[in-house]
Amino acid sequence: MSSVIRPYGDTTGDGRVQVSFTLPVPxxxxxxxxxxxGAALQLAAKMGLDPAMVVHAKGIGPDFTFFIVYGRVSxxxxxxxxxxxxxxxxxxxxxxxxxxxxSALGRKFVVVGACIGTDAHTVGIDAILNVKGHAGExxxxxxxxxxxxxxxxxxxxxxxxxxxRAERADAVLVSQVVTQRDAHLSNARGMSAAxxxxxxxxxxxxxxVGGPRFDPSAAAGLGVDAVxxxxxxxxxxxSYLAATLCPEPEPAHA
Amino acid sequence: xxxxxxxxxxxxxxxxxxARRAGEPITELARTHxxxxxxxxxxxxxxLDGADPDGMPWVNRLADAVAGSAGLEHxxxxxxxxxxxxSGLSSLRQLAEAAAxxxxxxxxxxxxxxxxxxxxxxRAVSRGFATIDGQRAQRSRMIAATADPPKPWIxxxxxxxxxxxxxxxxxxxxxxxxxxIAVIRSTGQxxxxxxxxxxxxxxxxxxxxxxxxxxxxxxALDETSRELGRYVxxxxxxxxxxxxEIAALAGLERLDMMLNDCMYGIIFRDINPRxxxxxxxxxxxxxxxxxxxxxxxxxxxxxxxxxxxxAHTVVVSQLLNEYFGREAGLADSQLGLGHAFEINPAVPDSxxxxxxxxxxxxxxxxxxxxxxxxxxxxxxxxxFAGYLLDAFFNLCGLMTDQSILLVGMxxxxxxxxxLSDRDLALENVRYVRAAAxxxxxxxRPEPDGxxxxxxxxxxxxxxxxxxxxxxxxxxxxxxxxxxxxxKRPPDGGRGLDGVVVKAPGYWNPAANILDGAQTEPSxxxxxxx
Numbered sequence: 001m002s003s004v005i006r007p008y009g010d011t012t013g014d015g016r017v018q019v020s021f022t023l024p025v026p027x028x029x030x031x032x033x034x035x036x037x038g039a040a041l042q043l044a045a046k047m048g049l050d051p052a053m054v055v056h057a058k059g060i061g062p063d064f065t066f067f068i069v070y071g072r073v074s075x076x077x078x079x080x081x082x083x084x085x086x087x088x089x090x091x092x093x094x095x096x097x098x099x100x101x102x103s104a105l106g107r108k109f110v111v112v113g114a115c116i117g118t119d120a121h122t123v124g125i126d127a128i129l130n131v132k133g134h135a136g137e138x139x140x141x142x143x144x145x146x147x148x149x150x151x152x153x154x155x156x157x158x159x160x161x162x163x164x165r166a167e168r169a170d171a172v173l174v175s176q177v178v179t180q181r182d183a184h185l186s187n188a189r190g191m192s193a194a195x196x197x198x199x200x201x202x203x204x205x206x207x208x209v210g211g212p213r214f215d216p217s218a219a220a221g222l223g224v225d226a227v228x229x230x231x232x233x234x235x236x237x238x239s240y241l242a243a244t245l246c247p248e249p250e251p252a253h254a
Numbered sequence: 255x256x257x258x259x260x261x262x263x264x265x266x267x268x269x270x271x272x273a274r275r276a277g278e279p280i281t282e283l284a285r286t287h288x289x290x291x292x293x294x295x296x297x298x299x300x301x302l303d304g305a306d307p308d309g310m311p312w313v314n315r316l317a318d319a320v321a322g323s324a325g326l327e328h329x330x331x332x333x334x335x336x337x338x339x340x341s342g343l344s345s346l347r348q349l350a351e352a353a354a355x356x357x358x359x360x361x362x363x364x365x366x367x368x369x370x371x372x373x374x375x376x377r378a379v380s381r382g383f384a385t386i387d388g389q390r391a392q393r394s395r396m397i398a399a400t401a402d403p404p405k406p407w408i409x410x411x412x413x414x415x416x417x418x419x420x421x422x423x424x425x426x427x428x429x430x431x432x433x434x435i436a437v438i439r440s441t442g443q444x445x446x447x448x449x450x451x452x453x454x455x456x457x458x459x460x461x462x463x464x465x466x467x468x469x470x471x472x473x474a475l476d477e478t479s480r481e482l483g484r485y486v487x488x489x490x491x492x493x494x495x496x497x498x499e500i501a502a503l504a505g506l507e508r509l510d511m512m513l514n515d516c517m518y519g520i521i522f523r524d525i526n527p528r529x530x531x532x533x534x535x536x537x538x539x540x541x542x543x544x545x546x547x548x549x550x551x552x553x554x555x556x557x558x559x560x561x562x563x564x565a566h567t568v569v570v571s572q573l574l575n576e577y578f579g580r581e582a583g584l585a586d587s588q589l590g591l592g593h594a595f596e597i598n599p600a601v602p603d604s605x606x607x608x609x610x611x612x613x614x615x616x617x618x619x620x621x622x623x624x625x626x627x628x629x630x631x632x633x634x635x636x637x638f639a640g641y642l643l644d645a646f647f648n649l650c651g652l653m654t655d656q657s658i659l660l661v662g663m664x665x666x667x668x669x670x671x672x673l674s675d676r677d678l679a680l681e682n683v684r685y686v687r688a689a690a691x692x693x694x695x696x697x698r699p700e701p702d703g704x705x706x707x708x709x710x711x712x713x714x715x716x717x718x719x720x721x722x723x724x725x726x727x728x729x730x731x732x733x734x735x736x737x738x739x740x741k742r743p744p745d746g747g748r749g750l751d752g753v754v755v756k757a758p759g760y761w762n763p764a765a766n767i768l769d770g771a772q773t774e775p776s777x778x779x780x781x782x783x
Contacts, residue, residue: 022674058677061426066674123442123458131558131740132522134441136630136667141524141740142558150524152748 003079015072017049022066027059040067048073089243091235094143097242101145104246105170108147111140111241112164112205113173114155117187121177122153124211128173128234137233146238157187157194164205165198171206171241179213185222188214192223206244208237259610259617259709260701265717266618272720273573276728281581283528284535288760290447290752292536293317293330295498296764298506299382300375302346303465305451312350313499314448319353323360327757335371335378336363346378362759372761379763382506383543389508390545396476397485403433406651406659407487408683409625413438413670415457417467421474426673428478428486431680434511434658436489437471439463444494444523445748449503463490463500468507487511489549492537493518495525495749501537505544511590512541515551516578517571520732520742522554527732527742529749531578538582539768548584549658550575553594553627555737561596561631565611566715567737568593572615573720574728576622583768586621590658594627595647599639603704605646610708612654613699618713626651628662640664641682648686653694659683 009016021043025036037054044052049071056068092100101109113125127134129150131141141148149167151160164172174191176184188209195204210228219227226240294313305311317330324333334349341358343349352358363371410432412423424435440457443450453470454462461467468490475486487510492500497514504512516534519525541548552568552575559567572591579589593615597604615624628647633640644662651659661679663671671679699705723731735741 020674022672060673060677061429064673066677122445126442126445126523130523132554138558 005077005079006075007073009072015074016070017073018068018070019044019047019049020066020068022060022064024063025065026063027057027065028062033057036065037067040065040069044069044071048075050074089240092239092242094138094235094238097143097238098145100242100246100248101143105145108145109143109171109241109245110147110149110167110169111171111173112149112151112160112167112169113175114151114160115153115175115177116155116157116160116191117176117178117183118154119176119178119183119187122175124177125150125173125175128175128210128232128237133234137235139234140238142234143238157191160191161194161198164195169205170245171208173237174207174209176209176211176214179211184209184211184213188222188224196223206241208240210237257617258697258699259613259706261614261617261710261713265713269569269573269618269713269717269720270577272717272724273570273577275724276720276731277574277577277581280531280728281535281578284532286756287528287532288326288329288754288756288762289498289529289532289749290317290321290326290754291496291498291533292762292765293320293326294496295502295536295540296330296375296379296762297334297346298499298502299764300346300378301382302350303451304347306351306354309451311448311451312347312354315354316346316350319350320360324362325757326754327760328362329756329760329762331375331379331763332362332368332371332759332761333360335375336361336367339367339370339374372763376763376766379767382502382764383767386502386505386540386544389505390543393485393508393510393545396479400479400483400485403484405623405657406626407433407623407657408680409434409436409489409658409660410676411436411438411660413460415440415459415461416455417453417461417470418455420461421471424471425474425478427676428475428482430677431684432486432661433484434487434489435471435475436511436513437461437463437467439491444491444519444525447495447749447752449496449499463503465503465507468503468509472508489513492541492548493551494523495519495529495533495752497530497533497537498540501540501544501546504546505540508544509546511547511549513551514538514541514548515554515571515592516575517732517737518551518554520747521737521740522551524740524742524747526747526750526753527729527744529747529753532753534578535582536765536768538579538584539765542583542585542588543768545588547588547590547623548575548579549590549625550592552592553596556594556596557631561594561598562601562607565607565712566719568611569615569618569712569716570719570723571737572619573716576619586619587623589619589622590625591615591619591622592625592627595629595650596627596631598632599629599643605650606704607708608646608650609654609699610705611712612650612656613705614709614712616654616656617709623657625658625660626656627660628666630666633662633664633666633668635668637664637668640666641678644679645682645686648683649690649693652686652691653697655694 006013006015007017026032027036040054052071058066113129129148130139133139140146207224208226209224212230214227214229216227216229294317297313302313320330320333337360410427412420414420438460440460440462450462450464453466479486489511491513519530520527552571595608629643641664663679665671665675729744733743
């Protein structure tokens, strides 16, 4: 296959695409309609559609017009220049995560979560842990093979360590929203140090911190295993935990 | 509408009886306990508003002060109005500031002092109810002066986080055909143990429910209702840790509908079960008084559990919501019981199953303004397939005479709808309504056909589950993970520390008024501001 391609409408290389968009222009009088269609065609041309055809235009309220446009794009796609960034772990469905845990651990995976320090913003930890979830994904409570202990807000680090031990936590999730005077960074470092002190080397639970202002590449500097930033979904966290603690079973040899 | 499915009236009666049996111990729990939020609602009804410089409402500061001194087991009213009299302070606000500063003593009065405190508290709270009654009357006048749109009512959501952005969007949605505007709350507000104050411009994926936001949006929709000659209803969310207070604010500011589910907070937000049930009862009594239609949240179960396997849990929850709602004084016309079109479209006969479930709910609750929720779980990002699925949802809703149709968006789960997405969604509804709106009149499922048999099967499973719940108790059933997929023990979750057993001398002027006249507005409504 050639590494240079075009969109496929109904013939190889025809470059045909369909787009729809709304412009803040009225679609009332005949003059307005003509002007609106002209505006849509101008945008289509600037998007690289030539020729372009407005197949549908409809006024939405007094000030807007919605368009559907078919046209031929002049752009070429060079497949050899496509770069793919892969995440370090595969994104798994809830069923796949559950299956991994069952086959690797043979018991439930225990997650203890909290907001530490003075931070009272539980919105992040709740979005990851509550069944309700976030961005259309259910939280970790939804996973049958995960047992969630959500300690809520303003939890002290010693309480978190004690609870993690009592619950035999496999992973500890800490959320930090407040970033005044870099409190999120110092709290995260303090937390990881406390776990280092309280557990034998290599024996502590997986430590994960998250919050809108964290830099996902900063895990090592904070002494934790993973950092999740803005827009993280529960499925990503569950997939990370499964990949880290529940290695995929070796494929059976026939 | 009666009898398309050949449901056995004896089975239906039994289902209601079992729901009553499961619910009664919970009602008893609610009667014998109070919560911090119930007590704060009393203060709100008596006119205490505003917040301290840190944004903590004065009702919280004052209720906390009572909890820390006299205790909440007798209610806030006696200590608060006694302190008001003895301190010489002229307002609840001044008292709250003094109490927060620790310069006033809050203690339980006795004898004549108690009688005077009761009289003063009752007068103050009555003024709040007079406002609520006035708002209810004002709603009737607005509907008379404009028009009540025909059902199904079209329900659209706005959620920008900024009340001043929400307003023009809500007005535009109403002009495009929405009969009901719901302002989605900021994520996690249900877990705040206080109601934020003032007009808010920042939220997480939604806008905070505050009294001022309620007031601004209702005023804007009144203006649009007059412009359109059609009363546009306003919806917000009561469920959460502050159900009683938000219910009071909704009544005071003339919201028309409120999301108020008996178990949503427990299952999906890990709020303590006892706290939820106690708060729920008081909040629903306030809704009953305010003429507010509640919307229950059964659709949520189907986003976690399978919509076919768990269909009967929806019916069970509806029957429980009905029992609790009626017990709190809500009329059937105020019970917007929820359900949803969430069956995987890859399942054979999925539309027939949806029809069976929707028709079953319609026949079980003939007088309830049922709220039907569009597909969310199986909206994949293929907006074209999603648009088709939404059309089938609209068809099912119209065929089975649902009362409130939440408009499905083809961009569900991708991003907040574009202006054009909303317009296309409404076009979808209009087309189906015009083309097939009367199909229900001619829809007669075969008595022993797939749809009728499936409906009877779901009802049978619901009765079986209710029997089990009745035997082991609702709190135990919730602890066992009967609803959704989560186990919620009675002593777990948030907010249990705000639950208080009522002492023998407990006194609550708002509860007395609500228990006395649950559904009737007072005879002489006061003009709303």
